[in-house]
Amino acid sequence: MDALNDKKQLRTLGTTNQIRGLLTILRNKETSRADFIFYSDRLLRLVIEEALGYLPFASQDVTTPTGSVYNGVEFTGKVCGVSIVRAGESMENALRASCRDIRIGKILIQRDEDTGLPKLFYSKLPKDISERHVLLLDPMLATGGSACQAVEVLVEAGVKPDRIIFVNLIAAPEGIQVMTERFPEIKIVTAEVDEKLNEKKYIIPGIGDFGDRYFGTL
Ligand code: URA
Numbered sequence: 001m002d003a004l005n006d007k008k009q010l011r012t013l014g015t016t017n018q019i020r021g022l023l024t025i026l027r028n029k030e031t032s033r034a035d036f037i038f039y040s041d042r043l044l045r046l047v048i049e050e051a052l053g054y055l056p057f058a059s060q061d062v063t064t065p066t067g068s069v070y071n072g073v074e075f076t077g078k079v080c081g082v083s084i085v086r087a088g089e090s091m092e093n094a095l096r097a098s099c100r101d102i103r104i105g106k107i108l109i110q111r112d113e114d115t116g117l118p119k120l121f122y123s124k125l126p127k128d129i130s131e132r133h134v135l136l137l138d139p140m141l142a143t144g145g146s147a148c149q150a151v152e153v154l155v156e157a158g159v160k161p162d163r164i165i166f167v168n169l170i171a172a173p174e175g176i177q178v179m180t181e182r183f184p185e186i187k188i189v190t191a192e193v194d195e196k197l198n199e200k201k202y203i204i205p206g207i208g209d210f211g212d213r214y215f216g217t218l
Contacts, residue, residue, distance in 0.1 A: 009180045010171075011189045013050055019043070023192055026169075027207050036213050040139070043169060043191055044094035048135070051167045051189040052098060055079060055133050077133055080126050082107060084138040084150050087211040091137040091167065105129065107153055109146045118145040123153050130158025134165070139210045141171035141190065142201050144178035151183050161185040169210070170194055172203045 013019050022043045025031055031039075052075075060074040081095045082105040092104055105125035112119035126132065134154055141147055147166060154164055162185040171190040174197050179188060194203045202208070212218045 009184070009187055010176060010193075011050065011054070011187065012193060013046060013191045015192075019046070019191060022046075023170075027205060029208065033213065033216050040090065040169070040210075040214060041094060044091050044139070045097060047167055047169060047189055047191050048091065048094050048098050051135055051165045051187075052079075054165055054187055054189065078128070078131055079133045079135065080105065080129060081135045081137055082125060082129075082150070082154065084109065084136070084146060085122075086215065087139050088137040090139060090210070090214045095135065095137065103132075107150045109149050118149045120149060120153060125154075125157050129154070132159070133163045134159050136164055136166045138166070139169040139214075140203060140207070141166070141168045141175035141179070141188070142197055142203055143172075144175035144182075147175065147179055148182050151179070151186060165189055170203055170207055172197050 022039050025035060025039045026043065055075055056077050057073040058076045060072050062070050062072055064070050079099065080103040081092065083089045083092055085106055085108040095102055095104065103126040106123065107120070108122040109118045109120055136150055136154065138147060151164060155161060161183050164186045166179065166186060166188045168188060168190040171188065171193050173193060176188060176193065179186065194206060196204050198204050
């Protein structure tokens with residue numbers, strides 16, 4: 001994992017007790033659905049705010065009410081979100097809470113019954129997406145199959161890979177490896193990197209099925 005961090009493609013939230021406390025609630029199988037939604041939303045907001053920090057900024061000086069000059073910065077450029085349906089849709093509220101009026105596209109990828117490989121079923125993206133930085137949203141990075149396919153869809157729509165930030169809650173090393181090898185220019189921002197995938201491709205220790213727990217389809 002250090003090698004990936006050295007490449008500066010992977011960013012995790014700092015391991016503060018606040019972050020670990022939120023993850024502890026989410027990982028606990030006894031957590032109620034109401035708490036799962038509430039604490040996921042809190043943590044999702046934090047990863048999205050972290051991801052926004054990797055967009056381009058330029059210097060901007062402002063005068064404060066005390067008459068002093070503050071040497072600040074302002075975001076330059078255009079940004080949009082793209083959620084990978086269905087679990088990625090859980091991140092849309094947190095993104096809207098951080099970026100007013102943000103455009104959000106959607107990509108639906110499912111496993112092809114015949115080939116067993118991820119297949120694109122639907123996409124709807126902002127028309128000017130090729131001019132934008134894209135926050136690609138999916139809370140779980142497991143094998144990286146769907147995430148890579150989603151990046152492929154964005155690249156085909158004209159988005160430069162170095163303008164794509166994959167925003168995530170929990171990532172498996174296997175998925176990080178696959179994504180960063182295939183797209184060495186994208187960034188991944190996640191709350192925590194877990195140990196491994198199990199034989200059913202669930203992340204271990206993980207959280208279970210995020211979409212089922214968040215949307216109540218258990
Ligand atoms: N998707 C999930 O929701 N959970 C996992 O552990 C892996 C993929």
